[in-house]
Amino acid sequence: MHYVVxxxxxxxxREGQVEFDEDGHLKRGNTPTVMNPNDRFALRAAxxxxxxxxxxxxxxxxxxxxxxxxxxxxxxxxxxxxxxLLSDRExxxxxxxxxxxxxxxxxxxxxxxxxxxxxxxxxADGETGHTGPQTxxxxxxxxxxxxxxxxxxxxxxxxxxxxxxxGDPDEIETVETTTPxxxxxxxxxxxxxxxxxxxxxxxxxxxxxxxxxxxxxxHMTTWDHQDLNLDPEYVGLDGSPTIVSGVDPxxxxxxxxxxxxxxxxxxxxxxxxxxxxxxxxG
Amino acid sequence: xxxxxxxxxxNGEEDDGLEHPTAEKQYVKALEDGKYRDMWVFCEKxxxxxxxxxxxxxxxARELMDKYNDDYDADERVVSVVIGDDVEHLAQETIEYxxxxxxxxxxxxxxxxxxxxYTEIFVEMxxxxxxxxxxxxxxxVVFPATNNGRDLSxxxxxxxxxxxxxxxxxxxxEDHEETNPKKTGEPGESKMFERTLHMKRPDFxxxxxxxxxxxxxxxxxxHPQGASVIPGTFDVPEKQNREGEVIEFDSELKDxxxxxxxxxxxxxxxxxxxxxxxxxxxxxxxxxxxxxxGMELGxxxxxxxxxxxxxxxxxxxxxxYDFDGHVEEYTTEERQxxxxxxxxxxxxxxxxxxxxxxxxxxxxxxxxxxxxxNKDPDARIKEFSDYFIVGDLFEVLPQxxxxxxxxxxxxxxxxxxxxxxxxxxxV
Numbered sequence: 094m095h096y097v098v099x100x101x102x103x104x105x106x107r108e109g110q111v112e113f114d115e116d117g118h119l120k121r122g123n124t125p126t127v128m129n130p131n132d133r134f135a136l137r138a139a140x141x142x143x144x145x146x147x148x149x150x151x152x153x154x155x156x157x158x159x160x161x162x163x164x165x166x167x168x169x170x171x172x173x174x175x176x177x178l179l180s181d182r183e184x185x186x187x188x189x190x191x192x193x194x195x196x197x198x199x200x201x202x203x204x205x206x207x208x209x210x211x212x213x214x215x216x217a218d219g220e221t222g223h224t225g226p227q228t229x230x231x232x233x234x235x236x237x238x239x240x241x242x243x244x245x246x247x248x249x250x251x252x253x254x255x256x257x258x259x260g261d262p263d264e265i266e267t268v269e270t271t272t273p274x275x276x277x278x279x280x281x282x283x284x285x286x287x288x289x290x291x292x293x294x295x296x297x298x299x300x301x302x303x304x305x306x307x308x309x310x311x312h313m314t315t316w317d318h319q320d321l322n323l324d325p326e327y328v329g330l331d332g333s334p335t336i337v338s339g340v341d342p343x344x345x346x347x348x349x350x351x352x353x354x355x356x357x358x359x360x361x362x363x364x365x366x367x368x369x370x371x372x373x374x375g
Numbered sequence: 376x377x378x379x380x381x382x383x384x385x386n387g388e389e390d391d392g393l394e395h396p397t398a399e400k401q402y403v404k405a406l407e408d409g410k411y412r413d414m415w416v417f418c419e420k421x422x423x424x425x426x427x428x429x430x431x432x433x434x435x436a437r438e439l440m441d442k443y444n445d446d447y448d449a450d451e452r453v454v455s456v457v458i459g460d461d462v463e464h465l466a467q468e469t470i471e472y473x474x475x476x477x478x479x480x481x482x483x484x485x486x487x488x489x490x491x492x493y494t495e496i497f498v499e500m501x502x503x504x505x506x507x508x509x510x511x512x513x514x515x516v517v518f519p520a521t522n523n524g525r526d527l528s529x530x531x532x533x534x535x536x537x538x539x540x541x542x543x544x545x546x547x548x549e550d551h552e553e554t555n556p557k558k559t560g561e562p563g564e565s566k567m568f569e570r571t572l573h574m575k576r577p578d579f580x581x582x583x584x585x586x587x588x589x590x591x592x593x594x595x596x597x598h599p600q601g602a603s604v605i606p607g608t609f610d611v612p613e614k615q616n617r618e619g620e621v622i623e624f625d626s627e628l629k630d631x632x633x634x635x636x637x638x639x640x641x642x643x644x645x646x647x648x649x650x651x652x653x654x655x656x657x658x659x660x661x662x663x664x665x666x667x668x669g670m671e672l673g674x675x676x677x678x679x680x681x682x683x684x685x686x687x688x689x690x691x692x693x694x695x696y697d698f699d700g701h702v703e704e705y706t707t708e709e710r711q712x713x714x715x716x717x718x719x720x721x722x723x724x725x726x727x728x729x730x731x732x733x734x735x736x737x738x739x740x741x742x743x744x745x746x747x748x749n750k751d752p753d754a755r756i757k758e759f760s761d762y763f764i765v766g767d768l769f770e771v772l773p774q775x776x777x778x779x780x781x782x783x784x785x786x787x788x789x790x791x792x793x794x795x796x797x798x799x800x801x802v
Contacts (some may be wrong), residue, residue, distance in 0.1 A: 221541040223529035230533040235634040259521040260421040267639035334538025334597035339586040357766035374681035
């Protein structure tokens with residue numbers, strides 16, 4: 094079995110890591126790049142497959158050469174057998190469609206065709222949620238999205254998964270398909286291991302990957318557009334239908350209010366009573 | 376129209392010796408000199424009813440295209456698309472919410488959303504010539520930014536070789552002057568892109584708004600311009616008695632599209648839903664002097680309202696208070712408001728004994744009116760309160776309860792006897 098996990102380096106949006114300039118714009122240069130948090134669920138799902146069914150996990154990302162550290166972070170913090178970085182100036186500033194074509198081409202270019210390609214849901218920067226489904230459209234494989242748990246049947250080569258459907262109320266679906274397939278994990282993905290033998294194996298694999306991650310560069314392959322035989326007109330900004338025409342700071346939430354202070358007596362609280370009395374029942 | 380052939384000559388660039396699988400256009404199916412008209416809206420349904428977001432999109436599309444037709448002296452339409460097993464009545468309903476033409480596809484196998492068949496059908500509809508239209512593909516397409524709607528939007532636009540912005544919170548159409556040489560073809564030149572859909576969306580984890588445009592390249596047409604819309608962003612329009620065409624579409628479904636099978640589905644037990652109430656009463660660690668009594672007072676106040684819910688802070692969930700059994704069920708995580716709990720925006724939010732940590736703030740600061748009860752007038756919550764009652768919640772909550780019950784305030788401190796008394800005895 095071969096599992097490929099798609100990931101992206103994103104600015105670290107955790108509190109305290111983000112800086113803004115005077116106009117309220119995000120200062121990207123000062124913000125460290127980390128592995129997209131949602132992609133960890135995808136990588137954990139791939140590790141879960143490896144623990145239960147064996148195989149190799151390739152962690153793949155697209156970005157500037159410095160993104161190798163993001164892949165190394167994934168290898169150290171979760172798991173990877175090898176790393177693949179798609180890096181080329183021609184790939185820069187791609188929107189989701191140009192990105193998806195590049196990723197799909199790389200997947201097709203692999204000697205060992207993956208059985209399952211995993212992706213996380215939405216990146217912390219672009220937040221489109223499009224790249225998994227669009228990469229899948231190029232591959233023309235079955236697609237399972239918003240997956241919260243999955244099981245693989247080795248005999249039939251089939252995947253059974255539960256996925257979340259938004260509605261009123263939300264629903265949970267059980268879906269089945271065959272490999273190769275693309276699985277987009279939901280942030281609620283269940284990464285628990287019920288069997289003790291699985292937990293032991295996971296522990297061993299985690300130790301191995303941490304050791305490997307010390308010298309992650311040794312496990313890294315880098316491909317550019319020539320390796321992928323990609324026409325530069327169809328990747329990066331050149332191949333992107335969309336552009337960002339403007340960025341505005343989000344006006345501060347209407348939170349900074351001026352309270353009217355009052356003592357809890359009849360007269361002073363009259364205004365409050367007027368506000369709430371209308372909502373009384375019966 | 377013709378599907379553009381991407382040969383070496385068309386490319387007009389030097390041969391770099393690569394075979395270029397993308398140049399064979401294996402994923403690229405753009406048109407050349409395509410004719411694009413109308414705004415298409417994919418209307419999602421659940422259990423035989425349109426989702427509210429579908430109606431919201433139709434209302435917005437109606438507004439956009441009415442203005443568009445005025446601005447450009449045009450006569451373009453809102454076209455709705457409904458796919459399912461028995462959806463003719465829903466297609467009919469989309470007319471009442473603003474569509475001019477409603478396309479629907481029925482098939483038993485389409486009862487629930489499936490990526491491949493829904494994408495194939497939508498795309499076939501978009502590309503298929505018909506009596507009622509005279510164009511190659513839609514000018515604009517709009518989808519709901521739900522789990523399934525967003526996936527569909529991505530795959531439809533991939534197949535149509537175009538772009539989209541997801542999770543939009545505002546849409547408008549106007550001309551746009553662009554200077555990016557990738558789009559103009561000439562560095563230093565600017566080019567007018569008429570009738571451009573401007574798609575505004577919160578970006579970068581909510582730190583900024585981006586305005587996204589989907590613009591043709593000089594050699595490659597990126598149409599339709601696509602967007603998905605966050606549910607609840609636009610108002611559900613009033614149903615109107617409108618005329619429109621309801622048209623059944625008859626795609627020949629292929630077995631190969633059904634590689635994913637839905638074997639089971641269940642409504643998700645969502646636990647307690649604190650959203651959508653007129654009033655939320657929330658309690659924090661200020662109840663610490665008598666936690667059970669504090670919870671009781673909060674619940675009693677909730678009961679006096681027509682439509683209210685009780686919420687709590689993380690502080691209570693993680694506390695080691697010893698609650699009596701009858702209030703204990705209200706002290707669990709499923710009632711937590713804040714960053715790791717639910718986000719509510721009721722008309723009135725009553726925060727009792729809550730200090731106002733930033734994690735709590737994000738769960739409630741969009742409420743219309745925030746009334747705080749706290750002994751400490753310097754508590755951080757004052758920064759996002761409209762009214763700040765400086766007092767002990769054990770005294771103030773009963774007063775508020777009385778006020779809601781009676782529609783006015785009784786001086787509970789005096790035994791609640793000052794109002795409504797007198798008179799009778801004297802008769």
